[in-house]
Amino acid sequence: MDELKNFLLGDYRETMDYVKKVERYGLTKFPPLIISCAITGGMHGKESNPNLPEEPEEQAQQSYDAYNAGASMIHIHARDPINA
Structure with missing residues (x-):
């Protein structure tokens, strides 16, 4: 033991x-584990990575996908509408 x-x-x-x-x-x-997933960045957008979700529907889908992959917490950065 x-x-x-x-x-x-x-x-x-x-x-x-x-x-x-x-x-x-x-x-x-293993002891319990909390997995947090940051699906968006605060400054970068699709110009740096086409997979970054910018629209609410994309963010909802990415959050759902992260949940299905084992994430129990989602971290979403506020988006600047000018850079959206």
Whole structure:
């Protein structure tokens, strides 16, 4: 039990130790995790990446896709209407 407790509360900077622990215990033994996804940037738009959602419908779809991929929180930057 102590080994499992150390795994859950342990230091994950050593890659090989981490991999060995995951192989032994699997991913189901990890503590709860919150995944946050920032779907938009505050300054960049489609000129820098055509996949950035700018319209409300695009942002809703990207948020839904992030949720389906495991995100439990969405971070949306305010958009400047001039750069929208």
